[in-house]
Amino acid sequence: MQAPAKYLLIIEHSGAMVARLFDRERRHLLDFDASSEEVAVMTAGLQPSVGALGNEWGLALAGHNEQERQTAQVYVLDL
Numbered sequence: 912m913q914a915p916a917k918y919l920l921i922i923e924h925s926g927a928m929v930a931r932l933f934d935r936e937r938r939h940l941l942d943f944d945a946s947s948e949e950v951a952v953m954t955a956g957l958q959p960s961v962g963a964l965g966n967e968w969g970l971a972l973a974g975h976n977e978q979e980r981q982t983a984q985v986y987v988l989d990l
Contacts, residue, residue, distance in 0.1 A: 913940065919953055920963060921945045922975060922983040937971040959984035 914934035921930055928945035943949065963972055963983040972980055 914938070916940055916988055919950070919986040919988055920972075920983050921950065921959070921986075922963070922972070923979045924975065933971055937967060939971060953988060954986050957986050957988075959986045961985070 914936075916932040917935040918933040918937065919930060920933070921928060923929070930943050930945040930947070930950050932940040932942075934940055961982065961984060963980045963985050964977070968980065972983075975983075
């Protein structure tokens with residue numbers, strides 16, 4: 912059984928915006944197009960924090976450069 916999603920990051924990757932879902936321990940669950948309708952539904956009423964530079968994101972975002980991590984929008988999901 913897969914853990915529920917806790918974090919949604921909107922982050923640039925190779926020139927495209929990607930939505931990345933992570934569980935409470937910041938384990939990667941799923942990637943999908945950040946322009947999809949699902950993103951609007953999941954983030955309705957939520958305010959993101961900007962930047963995912965903390966050590967807690969180090970392993971989870973290892974494939975992203977500092978600029979991508981600095982501008983990432985981090986949503987905490989209330990699911």
